[in-house]
Structures are given as structure tokens and as C-alpha cells.
Amino acid sequence: MQSLDRLGGIALLLIPLLLFAALPAWPADWTQAQTVTVVTSDYQFSPNELTFRRGVPYRLHLENRGRETHEFTAPDFIKSARIRNPKVLNADQTEVVVQPGQAKDFYFVPKTAGRFSLICGDHDWAGMTGGITVE
Numbered sequence: 001m002q003s004l005d006r007l008g009g010i011a012l013l014l015i016p017l018l019l020f021a022a023l024p025a026w027p028a029d030w031t032q033a034q035t036v037t038v039v040t041s042d043y044q045f046s047p048n049e050l051t052f053r054r055g056v057p058y059r060l061h062l063e064n065r066g067r068e069t070h071e072f073t074a075p076d077f078i079k080s081a082r083i084r085n086p087k088v089l090n091a092d093q094t095e096v097v098v099q100p101g102q103a104k105d106f107y108f109v110p111k112t113a114g115r116f117s118l119i120c121g122d123h124d125w126a127g128m129t130g131g132i133t134v135e
Helices: 002-022 075-080
Strands: 034-041 044-046 049-052 058-064 070-073 081-083 095-098 103-110 114-119 129-134
Touching: 034 049, 034 070, 058 070, 058 095, 070 114, 075 081, 075 103, 075 114, 075 129, 095 103
Parallel strands: 034 058, 049 129
Antiparallel strands: 034 044, 058 103, 070 095, 081 103, 114 129
């Protein structure tokens, strides 16, 4: 009988924890999103190394000052982040395509720490590469 009581006590402790774990993540305060600007040109990202903090909302402002279309291609990073505006992404949700003279804003919250590859899907052969670090 005591082991049954102990089991019931453990269940009472675990139920709130399981319910809390099932709750959705707290909503991000997008008014506090930190702006990071990346300028693309023929054939580079500036800057080409980006560092973000996990759990912090960001507005990535992408400007294409080149003569050709450029992509901010980072599929593993994009998959690992919470995205506010997924319509800015391509159909595969792996990149943001920016036409010459155009700018786009990409809002996200990094969820996973690590190092991620960044390329221009059309111009990585020309050295248009970089990296994303999430701390």
C-alpha cells in the first residue's frame, strides 16, 4: 500500500511538469527584435559571419545592392529557428531570395545553438559564402 501511495505522490509531481513541457513557447516580443543588416553584392555577403543568441528575436534586413539575384541560403539554420514571417522564404523554406535593388526583412528566433552554413545558392562557386553561429 505504501508503494502505491508513493507512486501516486510521484505522479502528482510529474503531471504539472509534463503539462508545462507541453505548453507552446512563450511568444516573442517582435517590437524588441534586434536588427542585423546583411548587404549582398556581386559576389559577397557583408558581413559574411553572423552571430545570434538563442531565444532572442531578430529582424534580419537583407539588401541586394548587386546586379544579380542573390539568395540567403541557410537551410539548417532556418529549420532550427522559429520563423515569424515564413512567406519571405522560398517554397522549400531554405532561403530568402532578394532581387537586385530589393530589400527583405526576415524575422526569427534562434532555438538551437551551433554553427550553420550560409551560401548564396547561385554564387557559392564564386566564394559567396559565410557562416552563422548561434550561442
